[in-house]
Amino acid sequence: MPGDIRLATLDGLRAQLSKPSLTAINDQPAETAELAVKMLLQLIENPLAAPQREILQARLVIREST
Numbered sequence: 001m002p003g004d005i006r007l008a009t010l011d012g013l014r015a016q017l018s019k020p021s022l023t024a025i026n027d028q029p030a031e032t033a034e035l036a037v038k039m040l041l042q043l044i045e046n047p048l049a050a051p052q053r054e055i056l057q058a059r060l061v062i063r064e065s066t
Contacts (some may be wrong), residue, residue, distance in 0.1 A: 007022055007023070007065045008022065008023040008024060008025060009024050010024065010025050020063070020065055021064045021065065022064075022065040023060065023061065023062050023064075023065045024060075024061045024063070025061075026058060026060075028057075028059075031056060032056060035054055039052055
C-alpha cells in the first residue's frame with residue numbers, strides 16, 4: 001500500500017526510529033509539563049480561581065510517511 005496511506009504521530013522520538021520514519025506533531029512535552037505544573041500550583045493556591053486556557057504552539061515535522 002505505499003503511496004495509499006499517509007500517517008502522522010504525536011510521538012516524535014519513536015517516529016524517527018520507525019521505518020519509514022513517520023511524520024510527527026512536535027508538541028513540546030517539556031514546555032507542556034512546565035505549564036501544567038505552573039497551572040496546578042496556581043490552582044492549589046487559589047482553588048476558586050477562574051479556569052485558565054493556554055494554547056501552545058506545535059510543529060509539524062514532515063518525514064517519509066507523507
